[in-house]
Every structure is written in C-alpha cells, then in structure tokens.
Amino acid sequence: MEVGFLGLGIMGKAMSMNLLRHGFKVTVWNRTLSKCDELVEHGASIGETPAAVIKKCKYTIAMLSDPSAALSVVFDKDGVLEQIGNGKGYVDMSTVDADTSSKISEAIKSKGGSFLEAPVSGSKKPAEDGQLVILAAGDKALYDEVVPAFDVLGKKSFHLGEVGNGAKMKLVVNMIMGSMMNAFSEGLTLAGRSGLNPSTLLDVLDLGAIANPMFKMKGPSMLKNNYSPAFPLKHQQKDMRLALALGDENAVPMPIAAAANEAFKKARSMGLGDLDFSAVHETLKKPDHSS
Amino acid sequence: MEVGFLGLGIMGKAMSMNLLRHGFKVTVWNRTLSKCDELVEHGASIGETPAAVIKKCKYTIAMLSDPSAALSVVFDKDGVLEQIGNGKGYVDMSTVDADTSSKISEAIKSKGGSFLEAPVSGSKKPAEDGQLVILAAGDKALYDEVVPAFDVLGKKSFHLGEVGNGAKMKLVVNMIMGSMMNAFSEGLTLAGRSGLNPSTLLDVLDLGAIANPMFKMKGPSMLKNNYSPAFPLKHQQKDMRLALALGDENAVPMPIAAAANEAFKKARSMGLGDLDFSAVHETLKKPDHSS
C-alpha cells in the first residue's frame, strides 16, 4: 500500500518509520526537508510539496504540530487543496480543535476528496511502538480503506462517526486525565504532609483498583519535582478549557473538571505552563517547597 | 500456625476460610455464632467469646463491620481485654477511624499485649482470592510474626509505622479513588451528551495511560444505571470527609477532593447513600434521567 505522509516531527517520524518497516511505500514531506533524510535512508520517497505528495498518493496522512500548521499545509500555496480530488483521501492525525477540523473537512470535500480526522491518544513511545489509539471520524469508506495503515500505527482504531467526534473523544479522555492528575497530586501531597511515605503510597496504589500507567509513570518523577514535559501543562489546561466549553454547550455540570482547570490555571500563573502537566503538583506545596 | 479470628461477615468469612485452606489452625468467633458453622465444617474450632479466643491463641485477627463493633469486641464483658497480655498479639483489620484505633491500641498495650492495625484495600472478591492489600501499622515485631498470615490473606502487606498510619493510608487511597470516580462520571456524562458513545469511551480509556480496573469494572454498570453497592456511597463520602479533615490538620489544600466530596453529599441528599459510590453519576444527569 502506498501512502503520503506530511509532517515529520517526533510523532510523524516515528509513525512513517513504522509504515516503512511494515512494507508500506511512503512518500514524505516536511517543512524542513532535511528531516526527511533518515526516512529516505529507510526507503521513503520525498515529495517536494504537500501538493506533490497528494498528487502522487491515493492516501495521504498528516501529523502536524498544531492547528495553524494543519491549516497551512492544506490551504497555502502548493498545499493539499491544489491536488486533492475524487478518489483521493486525506487523513489528518494532528490534534486540532473542532473548527480547524471542520474547515479542512469542508475544503477537502468541496474538491471531491474524502476526509478523516484521526487524532491519537499516546505520545512518542507508543508512536514508535505502533501502539497509538486512533480516534478517527469522518468518511467511513476512507476509514475502511486506510485500516491497514492504522493497524500498523496503532494498537486499536475507532471510527467515531462524523468529523468532530475524534477531537471530542480526545478532549473527554484528556479531561478525565487532567482531573485524575490533580486527584493524584492531592493524594501524594496529603500523604507526605501527614507523615506517610509518598513512595509507599505509589506502591499501594499500584496494587489496587485504581492502578494505572499514568500514576506508575509520573509518580516517581513527581516526588523528585521532575516535570520534564511529555505533555505540557498549558496544553492540558487548554484541553480542560475546551472540554468545559463542550460541557457548557451541552449543559453538563462538571465541578471536578472545573476545579482541576483552576488548579492548572494557578500552575500557569506560577510560570509552569511549559513543564509537564504533572507540575500542577506544585500548586499544593508550601511556598518554600518544603512539603 | 494457630490464629484466632473474630468476625465472620462477608470479609471475615472469606479470610478465615483462606487461612484454613492454607493449613492454619483457626479458632473463630462471631456475634451470631451460627455463622461459624461453615467454618467448622472446614476445620475451624469455635471460641465462645472474644476472651476465649484470645486465651486460646497467641495471635488473634479481628475483621469487624465498624468502629462500634471493633470497640465492643475489645472492651465489653468477655472481650479481648480480659485475656490479652504479655506474649499475645491482636491484629485489627477492620476499617476504623484513627481515634478508635488509638483507643484499642492503648488498651491492649496497657495490658502488655501487642497491637497492629491492619485495614485492607479490596473487598469481597480479593478477600476470597487472598488478593487483599494490607496496610498494617503498629508493633513491628508482631507484624513480622504474623506475616505468614498476611501472605495468605493478601497479595502484599505493608508496615507503615505507628498506629494510625494504616488508617491514614487507606483514607488517602480512597480519597484519590473518590475524586477519580467523579472525574470518570463527568467524562461519561459529557461523552453521552455531546453525541459520543459512552461505551466507546470505555474502550478508549481502557487502551490508554489512565486505564484502571475501577473504570473497567464500574463503567458498564454505570451506563446501565446499575449501582449495586460494592462500596456504599455514604462510606465513600465519609472517607472523603475524613481525608479532607486530615488535609485541614496539615494545611493541605485539596480543591478536587473538596469538589468531589460535595458531589457525594449531593448524591446523599438525593437519597443515594446506600447505593454504590458510583451512583454519584446521577448528580450530573438531567432531572428526567434522560441523559
């Protein structure tokens, strides 16, 4: 199977490498073309522009850093729109807001192309291991056609209905995650200040009904005040805000998410926005950080 | 090894049965003595009173329903205090508050006995399977002596230091659990009201970084409005309150736990206190429960 791949950041590089490894023919493009070199060594072709990739490939996957990059690749000169059309499919796996996704979807469809949004759950490691969870929404026929690629990129893919549902599902998951991180952080702080060993709390948690990979992975570094960013706090807070907005539209009261959002905002106001979202832990500490 | 066992409720029965199965000689007592019959069939002896059990056994374990039962078994006529003394150990595995635990501890020690509090994490099924997590605190020598029993009853036991720390650790864990349940419930509700399939949310969650047994076990029944009590909501709310009180003593702000506590109180005010704590889900629904 032949696919185009636009965007070779941390995620995109790992994903296109996986496709190559599993025998896909991949034509890659990246804004900084030199990033394509390693892929070419492993057998990829290069497309000079997004339009060139679309022209060459029946299916093209994009994995871009943010909404503006996602829009630019489609709408700018030499962009996707110039070559998309009947019989061609475009799969945007970037994490973007619903508006961006709709705009891209409508533009692609107006040219006769078919479109899937397919944001993923999972970051660098799962991308490398082909263990992403893929939250696709949009054209079902296109979904069925690109499932072989999804099978390589992820451990599981879902088709969630109309465009927008992929982004929504991701927001819901991230909202739960953000609230959980706060609950966890409160527990670690409470343990420490009331004379328990927070490391033992980690052991106890890991044996019980609420054991989960996030606690296991983040707990030890949080106890060392190590917040190297895997998922930056400011992005987590943005997702909380968007999830709360979604709840507002649908009149869903979400008091825990709202409280968690304020804690993330507090962390932002403390200058922690670029650290890992687990840095919300700092909001609970005494000023001297002696807790 | 010979042990006494006081209290044959759901938990106590499963636990003493496990001890018998693993070759322990067990002398049981229960307020309603007929509940001892099944144990006797499997080889247990009967003690007529708590005092009689203590007299006979070097080590006695208690698993009682609440603080008043725990106190009564120790302080009432024919109670533990009448026979406890030098060389005898008493292990209270009931879930009680710190005050109750201290009172019992002091009384036992003033008679020369040694004492462990050892509340557990896990309910009926883990009790039957010997998969409890045991949060012991108090006399370390006694802990070392009864580890063989703990190894049969649980998958892991901890010695957490001074009496009171077992109860505190359990509170911290339950607080995190209560907040997580609310975050989960908000996510399920948000998914449903914004046009996503909540069952698919369960699948997505189960594949990601926050996958945990509680979501997996409770999610499907919550979606069916089925809240058969495994852990009654009013007990969860009580634990949230006690955890918040512990935080208050130690000046730990816990905004998420506080919000979760209010949601559980709302559920109580709706008459849901005797249902499972997952019934907090109902607080987010529209009045006609059509969500």
Next chain:
Amino acid sequence: MEVGFLGLGIMGKAMSMNLLRHGFKVTVWNRTLSKCDELVEHGASIGETPAAVIKKCKYTIAMLSDPSAALSVVFDKDGVLEQIGNGKGYVDMSTVDADTSSKISEAIKSKGGSFLEAPVSGSKKPAEDGQLVILAAGDKALYDEVVPAFDVLGKKSFHLGEVGNGAKMKLVVNMIMGSMMNAFSEGLTLAGRSGLNPSTLLDVLDLGAIANPMFKMKGPSMLKNNYSPAFPLKHQQKDMRLALALGDENAVPMPIAAAANEAFKKARSMGLGDLDFSAVHETLKKPDHSS
C-alpha cells in the same frame, strides 16, 4: 441637547422617557415601530430607520437586546453605518461581548464617527429612576460630550479607557454577583436544613458587614421558591463563562467562580435557564424540593 435613541425594549423605553422628561429632544427608532407611540406622546420624534436617526442627530444612543441586534442595527441595510461620519457619535449601551463591541467600534471609526461602548449595571427599576451605573469606554471626547445624557440616565458614569473595558468591568461585577448568589443560596439552604429559620438569617444578614441590596431583595422570594426573572439564569451563567474565559487569558485562577459556574450549569440542565439567576438555589435542594 438632541439625541437619537435606538431600541425601545424595557430598558430603552425607560431610558428615553427619562431623557424626554429632562428636556432632551429625542428621536427614537425601534424595530417594531408601534413601540414608539408612547414616546411620541411624550414628545419624541420618530426616525424611520437607524440610518435616518443617525442622519438627524449628532449623538445616538443604542440599547438593544443582544449582540445580534446590536450588529444588525449597525451593519444591515438602512443601518447606522450608512450615515455615521465625521462629527457624529454613537453610544452603544447594550450588553454585548468584546468581539461585537470591537467590530462596531472599528466600523464606526473607519467611517470617521466616534464610538463609546457603555453597558450599564442595573435593570428595569434603576433605568426608570435614572439610577443606572454606566460603564463607558472608548472615545473620551465623545464621553465628555454625552455626560449630560449619562447624568440623566444614571447615578454615576465611568470612563474606563479603551473599548472593551466597559464590557470587561461588567463581567467582573457580574461574576462576583454570581458567586455571591451561590454563597447566599448555600447559606439559606444550610440554615433551613440545620433547624434555623432562614427568614431570621435574612434579618441577621441585613444587620451585618455583608448586608447588601441583592440579599435583601432576592432572599424573601427565594424562600418562597419564586424566581420571576429579573436577570435570567442563562445570562448570568453566560457572564460567568465569559469572566472565566477572561481569567483564562490572563492566567487568573478563580476557583469560586468556577464552582459557581458549574452550579449555574447544573441549574440550566434542570431546565431553569429562563428563570431568575437566584433559581440556582434549586440545585441544592433534595429531589422532592421539601427542604
């Protein structure tokens, strides 16, 4: 002094009547022209269209129901833009969001006109009594020129700087008000359920440091479950949301406002959005409303 007045709803009618009473020459326009009749009886002239009013008057005040009406009066055919220009001032006293206000401001200024946003604090009664509080922002020279009109309409007017600040100030005030209403409602409920007479609580409050007109006015009707809309709950909730968004932009944690917003959302989900914002009181009651 001669002024135009666009919009004769509850507020606009009372305000233009006040201007007439104080000797202003007023030219009125309303989408349903028949609403102008009463004003004409008191001496007003009629403008057939917004454009006609602008053409005739050096200063025109608008008091419209919502952002879409405010935009339509300016941008539609026969709208304000067709006649605004050098030497003419437009004062929009409607409550609109910052975006709407900026759009109108820019359009007016691009035609050479001058612009003030001037949302008010106060509803029907203060409007009738000329006791509004006027939160003006924008062209300072225009502000100075229309102060005589503001003096008639309100007990106090402020010039708050650049366009947008009037709307922001109103949001901040309404946010505090919304949180206070929730605090008040919790107090009334707590009093009633813990055996105190909530009416006595109203008397006690009215004698102390937190006595305020809102408690005095709303308290007695809240105790009778009477929520005739003076300020609809859905509008209050919208203002909470916008204030929270303003806080988000500026990294201001606002945990109380966030909790209050969720309570208003809960009320909306109970179908209370069109009642007075004091109906948030209902969110705290037991399901049978017997509290």
Next chain:
Amino acid sequence: MEVGFLGLGIMGKAMSMNLLRHGFKVTVWNRTLSKCDELVEHGASIGETPAAVIKKCKYTIAMLSDPSAALSVVFDKDGVLEQIGNGKGYVDMSTVDADTSSKISEAIKSKGGSFLEAPVSGSKKPAEDGQLVILAAGDKALYDEVVPAFDVLGKKSFHLGEVGNGAKMKLVVNMIMGSMMNAFSEGLTLAGRSGLNPSTLLDVLDLGAIANPMFKMKGPSMLKNNYSPAFPLKHQQKDMRLALALGDENAVPMPIAAAANEAFKKARSMGLGDLDFSAVHETLKKPDHSS
C-alpha cells in the same frame, strides 16, 4: 440592673464599658486582674474570681477568647459552677463550638441555673458603639430578663431557640462571608490582571446591587496588600470547616463554601493564618506578587 461580666479582652472591655455608661452596675473579673482597673475608674466593682462574681450577681455575662477559656471559667476551681444555682442566669457571649456550648449549658442547668449562649456578629468597633448583633439561644425567660443589657450592647438581638442555634447561625453567616470574600478577591484580581483599575471596580461595586460594608471596608486595604487582622484567617477557615461539617450532617451540598475553604487552607499553608481573612487574596497572585 446589676450584672457580672467575665472577660475583659478587646470585646469584653468595650461591652462592659457600654453597660456602665448606660447605668448598669457591673462587677467585672478578668484572668489578669489589672485589666479591670480602667473599668473600676468608670465605676465597676471587682470580683476576685468567677465564682465571686456569680455569687454577687443575679445575671452574669461572659465574653472569653476561645472554647478552652470558656470552659475553664465555668469548670475550674473558683469557677462559675461553684456558685451558680436557682435564680441565677449565665449568658455566654463568647464564640464557641456547639459541643462547648452544650457542655456549659448542661452543667449550669444541672445546678439549677439558667443559661443562654449569645455569640455576637461584629467586632471591636460595633462592640464599642453598642452595635453588635446578638444571636442568643437557650432559656427564653432568661433572654427576656437580660434584654435590657442586650439593648445596650447591640443594635439587635435574636432569640433563636435551643442552645446551639446561636453558634449555628453565626457559622452560617460567617460561611457566606468567607465565600463572598473569595468572590470579591477573585474579582479584584481579575480586574487588575485584565487591564482594569481595581479601585474603579470598588467604586462600581459600591454603587450596585451587591454593595456591602465588607467590600467597602476591606477593598482599599486589600489593594495595598494590607491585611492587619480584624478577623484572623485561621478563624475564618475554622468557621468554614465547621459550617461544612454542619452541611455534611444535614446532607447539604455546598460547593462554593468547599472551594472557598480550600482557598483559605491554601492561604494557611502559605503562612497567612494570623493575618486578616482578606489575605486569601494572596492565593490568587503570581509568585512574585506582581499582579
């Protein structure tokens, strides 16, 4: 009318002075007797012990600093209990918890005496001006007899039913006050960070439906980061906690109070417990306090 007065702290001194000024014959006692001197200059007699005061006077009022002082004056050697009896009334105006109040009430009544709890709303200035609000509860006949003293001490007194209701009423009022302070503080912070002048916000607030003495009095000093303690933050937080506990007993969800309580706890953890409760304002600031 002759009354005893126990406790000459800031409040007690002002109150007994008022009684003297209005022609009451007052016998005073204070733990540090030298504090009685000024009162004696104004015509007071001295009692050597609480018991001596009770022996001499038909009615005795106490105004003590905290529950332990209130208990000590009653139960210690030479305390109230030694002389209280039939025909004698004891009025405790200290702010104490319900338990303390009940203990004192029962002891007094068991000796044949009659008892009122009568905590007050208002601090130093209202005490001096005889403008307290008196929240009495307990023996109604005693209340009727001491009304002349209450009329001198306060602008209004209430009889709220059984002992405990005075304390409860005060908690409810203080809970509303604490939540309001947080709402106010969020508003001031939001105004400042979003480019508005917080002083202007104070002016706007003072003209509207939520104008109240607390905002007027505390606002200007909060803007100067001046938190000289009128009502210490740690006491406000204690009252929030007790109000929340009262709500818990009665299954009243109070999400705003709960969020406010956590903010006060955050302030305590920042070492602000001894400052005025308005210091909760600091919890919203950026670390460099540059907001």
